[in-house]
Amino acid sequence: MAKVVTRFAPSPTGHLHIGGARTAIFSWLLARHHGGEFVLRIEDTDRERSEQQYTDAILASMEWLGLSWDAEPVYQSQRDDLYNKYIDQLLAEGKAYYCDCTAEEVEAMREEARALGKKPKYNGKCREMGLKKADGRVVRFKAPLTGRTVWKDLVKGSIAFDNEELDDMIIRRSDGSPTYNLAVVVDDHSQEISHVLRGDDHVNNTPKQIMVYEALGWEVPQFGHVPMILGSDRKKLSKRHGAKSVMEYEKMGLLPQALVNYLVRLGWSYGDQEIFALDELIEKFSTDNLSSSAAGFDPDKLLWLNAQYMKETPDAELAALVAPFAKEAGFEVSAEELTAMVPLVKDRAKDLIGLVDAMRFMLLADSEYEFEEKAVAKALTEEGKEHLANLREQFAALEAFTKDTTHEVMGNYVSDNGLKFKAVGPPLRVALVGAMGGPNLPDVMEIIGKERTLARIDRALEQ
Structure with missing residues (x-):
């Protein structure tokens, strides 16, 4: 197999949540299993919603989870010149064109298609007009009008789209900025990405991206789309199901290894084994064992797994992990004292906050602990x-x-x-x-x- 290079490409418009974290873990494991590279890309083209604090939080969450990346992260906001170089190439080769249709006109085209029972899309009005660059004009990709775009998905098997149902998508906005489906192809090519693992909410983007790869004469990476994580009621996962950002789980006192183990098992299996050391995950991980059906998130199962990890963690290591939580609870206690206390109570707690509570009777002054x-x-x-x-x-x-x-x-x-x-x-x-x-x-x-x-x-x- 050629060199395996995977990537994780979050948008810094919020904290890293468990769905994104799981995708990152799968991509990281695939690269590490094959002795390849795992790279990070910050997709910060949404200038209004992207914030540095979220970029910092995502990087901190990745580090806490133990997902080290190779090479410096790439920021899309710094690569407009590169994207425009390839947009100009597509224009010069007649594979893209300028369009001056307004948003209202395009919506009218879609309504007309809906009325005829067809796929609502831009009708190609400017496709052969030969318009030149001018203020207010966008650049559209000239998509094939016939045939099918097909790929063998690493998770879902063979997937095909009829090309006539796909749009001549905008690849450069009227303000000169590139759009996602163009930028991501250029990035994946320039970073030599061989495998793209991502959520199946991206399935509809994939045929558009494959077309751009082919138009630019580039090798198409292997795609794998993992199902979304659902709540216990089989509905889209949200905070009401107990789902939190990675940073919140850190603050709750979960061990990063336990969260990684739990998220991997949401959509991947190796026989009936539940608990894996990180080295084991790297050794055993394969896209062949990724499930094509959605997994349900169970907060109780996560806490159970965390409790197992706490029991197996060496006392001195666990004492170091619990020390910040003890301090936050108002206790000044030495590493030696914590190391002595931890083995007495670590099988009585499910997280590090619970571990502090279990030790509280020893941590409190002799005049302060309460009698039931x-x-x-x-x-x-x-x-x-x-x-x-x-x-x-x-x-x-x-x-x-x-x-x-x-x-x-x-x-x-x-x-x-x-x-x-x-x-x-x-x-x-x-x-x-x-x-x-x-x-x-x-x-x-x-x-x-x-x-x-x-x-x-x-x-x-x-x-």
Whole structure:
């Protein structure tokens, strides 16, 4: 196979959403699988709606997802001279022409076609008039009037359009700016793009672009159109389905690897496997396994997958990821402390914000964590407090305060007094955690230390 070069070409008119992110991931994986190149193009020809803040946000989102690109990004707004060079070539070769029909006239042509039951389009009035360049005139592409434009789509199989149904599309506006379908062909050719993976909302653009390729004598890349992502109700995905921009998922505390894994599985499969390391995705990815039917977005499944990734992430790495969220929640805590706390609770959280919440009882000062009323009523009875006071005395006497020594104290106390663990575990847990649930108590005590353990027991005895 010749060198594989793919591209992602977002418009900076908003943040990167998951539909665009998934397309970028597919294109990135295809290039990386074949040892090729993945390039980035910013399609900022919509001058009114394109903003630098969105370009910056898209690039930041791509970096967060781990989708590195090769070479500097190309900006369409800086390439008008290149586009116009090829428009002028098409004019000189008689493959394009000037048109001075007004928007109202063109709409009237479309209405007339509709009335006759035909495809509504420009009727070619100026096609053979030989008009010259003049203010207010556009340039139209001279599309073939007969035959079919056919390609073998990487996702959908063979697709064909009757040429007589296609317009003589505008390739240069009256203000001199090129249109999308011309610019994208020039860009893909100049960037040597071999494969174009994009959403199937672009299917109708593809025959127009193939015609331009052929008119300029260029090799046509392979096209693949992936179905849109739908909501759980099988309707077009929107915010009401829980769909957010990539940056919002980052702020929610999702791991980028989990989001990449989830989005890849929306429209691609490898047997029944659900969880893939990035290296695995690169190794196994193929357009042969892309689905031609739309996938439904499931926020709960995404959170489940994120929870699996959190469990498998090394503690120090997870501590580094959760540190900004702990700081945002108002906690100043060292990397070492977080690394110690994370393994106690990481199987109890689905995202990094949830992980901070699960650690909150350890992060809060000993005078600030809250007691659940029901837990206090159930566990901190007179009998419970008596056991708690006795345990406090024995904990205070320990020279080495570790999970092993505190575990031994608790075990000996239970056996020496003919008790069951449920007589002493709940009051101690409420004292340390403020609730009936939580991680292993000796682990908690080792992390918060002797002084804080005794202070928490003292506070519980006052309840």
